[in-house]
Amino acid sequence: MQHHERRTYQEENGINTGLLAQAMAAGLFADRRVSVPPEAQTSFFGRSFISVDQIQSSNEVNQLFEMADVMAKVTESNGVYRPLVGYGVTELFYEASTRTSLSFEAAAKRLGAKVHVRDGMGMFSSVTKGESLQDTIHAACQTTGNDLIVLRHKEDRSSEVAAKIAARYGVPIINAGSGSLEHPTQALLDLYTIKRLVGRTERLKVMMVGDLLYGRTIKSLAKLLAIMDPQVELVFASPQELAAPADFVEDISSRVGSVEETDEFLSALPEADVVYWTRVQKERFPLGQEELYDRVKDQFIFRREHIELMKEHSILMHPLPRVNEIDYAVDKDPHGAYFRQMRSGLYIRMALMHEILLGHQIVA
Numbered sequence: 001m002q003h004h005e006r007r008t009y010q011e012e013n014g015i016n017t018g019l020l021a022q023a024m025a026a027g028l029f030a031d032r033r034v035s036v037p038p039e040a041q042t043s044f045f046g047r048s049f050i051s052v053d054q055i056q057s058s059n060e061v062n063q064l065f066e067m068a069d070v071m072a073k074v075t076e077s078n079g080v081y082r083p084l085v086g087y088g089v090t091e092l093f094y095e096a097s098t099r100t101s102l103s104f105e106a107a108a109k110r111l112g113a114k115v116h117v118r119d120g121m122g123m124f125s126s127v128t129k130g131e132s133l134q135d136t137i138h139a140a141c142q143t144t145g146n147d148l149i150v151l152r153h154k155e156d157r158s159s160e161v162a163a164k165i166a167a168r169y170g171v172p173i174i175n176a177g178s179g180s181l182e183h184p185t186q187a188l189l190d191l192y193t194i195k196r197l198v199g200r201t202e203r204l205k206v207m208m209v210g211d212l213l214y215g216r217t218i219k220s221l222a223k224l225l226a227i228m229d230p231q232v233e234l235v236f237a238s239p240q241e242l243a244a245p246a247d248f249v250e251d252i253s254s255r256v257g258s259v260e261e262t263d264e265f266l267s268a269l270p271e272a273d274v275v276y277w278t279r280v281q282k283e284r285f286p287l288g289q290e291e292l293y294d295r296v297k298d299q300f301i302f303r304r305e306h307i308e309l310m311k312e313h314s315i316l317m318h319p320l321p322r323v324n325e326i327d328y329a330v331d332k333d334p335h336g337a338y339f340r341q342m343r344s345g346l347y348i349r350m351a352l353m354h355e356i357l358l359g360h361q362i363v364a
């Protein structure tokens with residue numbers, strides 16, 4: 001009976017071309033994308049996320065955090081929220097990654113998207129045949145038909161270059177770490193960790209320690225802290241050879257309450273609300289500087305006895321991976337936030353993909 005009615009409908013509409021007609025009747029051609037009303041279109045919606053500099057106000061960050069709170073709650077209550085069913089996400093990683101790649105993949109899958117992960121791009125992709133990043137982005141868009149690309153690359157401007165090409169397909173790019181200057185999703189998850197564990201994102205004294213020359217996480221986080229509170233106090237502690245680049249220090253100094261540069265970390269430890277440790281970025285040292293690396297790599301190590309110097313409600317963060325710069329004996333101390341910090345990555349990346357593809361709304 002039903003079969004008969006459907007044929008009648010098709011005949012009436014002049015559709016009687018076999019499979020196409022069946023597919024149409026089955027609803028296969030209905031647009032799978034969720035409609036996003038103007039009021040749900042926040043500053044992240046439909047746009048690539050390349051740099052912390054795109055963020056205009058603390059409001060935008062707080063909205064994202066509101067969404068991250070929902071993601072945290074869904075995950076922690078073992079709930080299910082899969083608004084990205086029918087969407088696809090592609091991960092292209094040209095540099096090594098464990099947690100960033102895994103958390104983007106987990107985040108997209110938890111939201112219901114299908115995910116294609118290509119790590120080892122520098123080793124196993126057509127890059128080894130000489131393909132440019134631009135052409136690889138064409139390939140990623142054409143071959144998958146996916147809706148979003150997550151990119152990690154060693155060049156500072158890689159995400160911008162990629163975003164220009166991907167825009168032709170209406171596909172936003174998320175920068176998952178580019179060169180030694182930007183790691184904007186790490187900054188968001190770091191700030192979210194600070195909010196959850198310290199309880200605020202203003203009136204903070206933040207000490208950043210280690211490789212401030214090549215480390216990208218501290219640069220993105222410093223800029224984000226400045227957006228949240230132009231009075232934030234920053235301390236940059238590093239061996240002299242790994243001091244933050246002068247142009248960066250000059251720029252950030254004009255946006256925050258104070259910047260202090262030092263080559264030791266003990267003095268500021270008792271005053272800091274957040275102590276942000278980093279790894280010496282061996283892979284970013286120019287060729288021929290192995291001797292310098294060996295000299296600086298173990299200069300700044302956080303050990304158990306340093307915990308005693310920290311403020312009671314302060315936290316010790318690290319974007320990870322750790323090599324040798326935080327003693328394993330510190331891991332169990334409640335000041336240590338670096339393992340919990342990784343969980344923030346899941347929630348922030350779920351929230352960010354949601355804001356970009358579906359906006360600031362709950363999709364019922």
Ligand code: NCD
Pocket residue numbers: 099100177183186216217278279281319320321
């Ligand atoms: C950081 C990075 O890639 O910049 N890692 C990360 O994404 N959590 C820090 C590092 O590699 O030292």
